[in-house]
Amino acid sequence: MSVIERTVKILSIRTVGETVYLDLLDSEPSLIPHPHVPKPENIIQPIPKTDSEKTAREITKAMVDELKRAGMPTTSQFPMQGSTRLHFSLALSKEEFEKFGKPNVYNELKLTINVLRKTTRSD
Secondary structure, three states, rough: EEEEEEEEEEEEEEEEEOEEEEEEEEEOEEEOOOOOOOHHOOOOOOOOOOOHHHHEEEEEEHHHHHHHHOOOOOOOOOOOOOOOOOEEEEEEEEEHHHHHOOOOOOOOOEEEEOOOOOOOOOO
């Protein structure tokens, strides 16, 4: 048996009936190499021609800054193929969620996964 430990961040919490779904994102850097993607602030953009373009750019910049502050991905490639961060949902009962300590969005959790090796017998 091997053990895998990963730190994940809660992106959202949804309740459907008696089930609570935690949408989780791997917050540790991955060992998988990924292609270089320039940061949004390093991409040269033309000067806005109208006030509405200027306002839209300011709103977009504010949103990117807020995502960075929260530790969220800021590229449009997330969670498409090529992303090296793990994104998944964890389903819990309401009782399990309460035993879990009722975590909030953006809380980090450490998951421990015990990997069991399936053995085959030859008869």
